[in-house]
Amino acid sequence: MQTKLEKIEQKFFSIAEQTGQLIFDGDARTGKIEWAGAIEEFTGYTPEEFSKVDLNACRDIIHPEDRERVWGALEKSLKKGEAFNQDFRFKRKDGSYIYVEDSSVFLKDEDNRIYRAIGLLKDVTERQNAQDKLRTKEECLLKYLQNFRGIGFQLDNNFYLMLLHGAVKEITGYESKEFLSGKIRWAQLVDPEDLSHFLENRRKLDSVANHLVEHEYRVRGKDGNRVWVFESIQIVHNTDDAPCLYQGFIRDITEIKITEEALERLEKLRKKEIHHRIKNNLQVISSLLDLECENLLSGGFDREKIVKAFRESHDRIVSMSIIHEELYKSSDMETIDFASYLRKLTADLLRSYKVGASNVRLRLDMEDLFLEMERAIPLGIIVNELVSNSLKHAFPNGKSGEIRIELSLRVTGSNDILSNKITDTGIQNNSYTDRYFTLIVEDNGTGFPESVDFRNTSSLGLQLVNTLVDQIGASIQLEKGQGAKFKIRVTDF
Numbered sequence: 001m002q003t004k005l006e007k008i009e010q011k012f013f014s015i016a017e018q019t020g021q022l023i024f025d026g027d028a029r030t031g032k033i034e035w036a037g038a039i040e041e042f043t044g045y046t047p048e049e050f051s052k053v054d055l056n057a058c059r060d061i062i063h064p065e066d067r068e069r070v071w072g073a074l075e076k077s078l079k080k081g082e083a084f085n086q087d088f089r090f091k092r093k094d095g096s097y098i099y100v101e102d103s104s105v106f107l108k109d110e111d112n113r114i115y116r117a118i119g120l121l122k123d124v125t126e127r128q129n130a131q132d133k134l135r136t137k138e139e140c141l142l143k144y145l146q147n148f149r150g151i152g153f154q155l156d157n158n159f160y161l162m163l164l165h166g167a168v169k170e171i172t173g174y175e176s177k178e179f180l181s182g183k184i185r186w187a188q189l190v191d192p193e194d195l196s197h198f199l200e201n202r203r204k205l206d207s208v209a210n211h212l213v214e215h216e217y218r219v220r221g222k223d224g225n226r227v228w229v230f231e232s233i234q235i236v237h238n239t240d241d242a243p244c245l246y247q248g249f250i251r252d253i254t255e256i257k258i259t260e261e262a263l264e265r266l267e268k269l270r271k272k273e274i275h276h277r278i279k280n281n282l283q284v285i286s287s288l289l290d291l292e293c294e295n296l297l298s299g300g301f302d303r304e305k306i307v308k309a310f311r312e313s314h315d316r317i318v319s320m321s322i323i324h325e326e327l328y329k330s331s332d333m334e335t336i337d338f339a340s341y342l343r344k345l346t347a348d349l350l351r352s353y354k355v356g357a358s359n360v361r362l363r364l365d366m367e368d369l370f371l372e373m374e375r376a377i378p379l380g381i382i383v384n385e386l387v388s389n390s391l392k393h394a395f396p397n398g399k400s401g402e403i404r405i406e407l408s409l410r411v412t413g414s415n416d417i418l419s420n421k422i423t424d425t426g427i428q429n430n431s432y433t434d435r436y437f438t439l440i441v442e443d444n445g446t447g448f449p450e451s452v453d454f455r456n457t458s459s460l461g462l463q464l465v466n467t468l469v470d471q472i473g474a475s476i477q478l479e480k481g482q483g484a485k486f487k488i489r490v491t492d493f
Contacts, residue, residue, distance in 0.1 A: 022121035028078075028106070028114045031055035042123060044093030063089035063097055070102075078114060081106055087124065099128035150251040155233075159202065161186075162245065171229065171252050173222025191218035191226060205235060205246060216253065228257040318348055322380070336376050339366040339407055345380060346387055346405065353391040359400035360391065366407035369437060375493055378468040379439065385461040386441040386486050394445025394483065401483075406440040437493065442485035454478050 022042045026033040031054045039047045043061075053061070062070050066088040077084040084104040089097040104119030151171060154163040161180055168176045178184045190198045194217035201213045212234040218226045233248030322344050346362055353360075371379070387403060395401045411434070448454065454462050465486075469476045473492060479485040 020123055024117075024119050024121065026055060026117040026119075028117055033058075042121070043090075049093075061091045063091065065089075077104075078106065081108060081112075081114060084117075084119070087128070090121070098123055099125045150249050152249050153247065155246040157245070159246070163247075166249075167252070171221070171227060171250070172219065186219075189219040189221070191220060194218050205233065211235065216257075227252060228254045318345075322348070335370040335372050338369045338371045338376055338379070341376065341380065342366060342383060342405060342407065345383060346403075349384065349387050349391065353388070359398060360395055361400075361402045363402055363404045366405065367409050369407060369409055371493065375472055375490070378472050379488075379490070382465050382468050382488065383439070383441060385465050389459075389461055390441070390443040390445060390484070394443040394447075396446065399445070401443060401445050403443045404440070407437065409435075409437045411435050434491070436489055436491040439488040439490065440485065441488075442479075442483060444483040447482060448478060448480050448484040450480065 020038045020041055022039065023036045024033050025036075033054055035047070035050055035053070039045065039050050043050050059067060059071065070086050070088045073086050074084060076082075084102065084106075086102050087099060088102070090100040091097055101122045101124045102119060103122070104117050106114045107116040107118065109115050149167045149170065151164065151166040151168055153161060153165075156162055160182075164176045164179050168174065168179070172189060174184055179186065187195070187198065197215070198217050201215055205211050205213055212232070214230070214232045216228060216230050218228055220226055230251045230253045231248060233246055236245050236247050322341060343364060343366075346364070350360070350362060383405070387405075390403050394403075455466055457463065465476070469488060472490065474488055474490040476489075477487045479487065
């Protein structure tokens with residue numbers, strides 16, 4: 001019998017050593033402990049060194065943060081004679097810690113007193129690390145659900161809630177437990193107008209493999225107010241590809257919906273305003289054509305004169321169409337980049353007159369300036385007329401030359417904005433008294449005839465220029481000399 005017991009003991013110790021476990025047999029009276037198994041692998045000590053570790057020394061190999069809990073549980077087990085099971089951090093010889101699981105039983109003598117403790121220490125570091133990682137992921141997920149102001153949920157195959165977490169009360173006014181207990185069903189909160197669509201999407205999940213549903217609908221909260229929500233829900237499969245549950249999230253999108261509706265109303269107003277502007281511009285075009293028609297009828301039939309009139313009318317209409325093109329590119333749909341507009345307008349004019357003005361160069365010197373449509377269209381027509389006039393008359397017989405356009409913004413007055421004072425509290429902004437911009441169109445051609453008054457002429461183009469300058473409340477001057485220089489000053493813009 002003794003031989004059999006020794007063989008069993010050897011096998012047991014061999015298994016413990018091969019599996020990296022530590023076996024101990026302690027005397028409850030003396031505190032001495034016999035150790036066996038994978039001592040060196042487990043502890044870092046040699047078997048001889050670790051044989052000196054008794055019950056009192058065991059306190060020092062337990063992590064200080066775990067010591068009070070473990071020792072308290074041991075005293076409780078010894079008092080009641082119950083099995084002892086605890087996880088704690090074990091200090092190895094090199095000072096590092098591993099997670100261990102201690103499973104012990106106590107033997108009693110005839111007087112029912114504990115005289116012996118037999119147990120097993122198992123390295124569970126990998127298991128504990130995996131649990132810690134899982135716990136960290138769960139904590140991160142819960143924080144995410146809480147911080148993104150939405151609701152995360154899981155449903156079983158019958159669409160009954162299994163998990164509900166996040167901003168449930170903030171969105172619905174109800175507590176999570178009211179949904180989880182079945183007291184309230186989510187479908188009860190769905191707005192009647194959206195309910196059929198909501199239920200249809202749930203049926204799709206049940207009937208279509210790997211289906212993902214993302215939809216928007218309204219729910220009525222506890223206070224009766226309607227809340228717009230976005231829901232994303234999909235099927236989660238088992239390893240055998242059988243559907244096991246549904247999971248997803250719900251997010252409050254009420255503010256987004258309110259913004260979308262406001263933008264939609266604004267877009268309708270903008271379209272209405274654009275149609276109104278187009279109507280006005282078509283009326284301007286009609287008036288220009290009427291003026292050109294009267295001008296043609298006042299004289300005899302002249303084919304060349306008619307062709308010229310049609311080309312000039314074409315250029316005026318193009319100048320207005322470019323305005324609309326720039327307006328649609330603008331982010332606010334109210335103002336346009338006037339400098340960019342002038343570059344396109346003058347390029348088109350040069351192409352229009354390329355046969356007779358191939359040697360004419362165009363020089364642009366323009367600051368960035370944004371104008372509303374009501375100012376941009378008249379100014380565009382003015383530039384069109386003045387540049388066209390130069391192209392037609394300033395460079396006869398293919399003479400070479402240059403047309404220059406300058407656009408500059410000015411701020412003047414007794415308190416010039418450029419003379420703002422820098423104080424200890426920052427920049428002191430002084431108010432200015434005059435803000436205006438200057439538009440100059442000049443050429444170095446043959447010059448403007450001294451006998452012609454540009455304010456009182458039969459030229460339809462110059463008549464338009466004067467009329468439109470008055471219309472926008474601007475002023476215009478002509479400097480005669482080598483070429484012609486028109487200087488337009490625009491205020492109150």
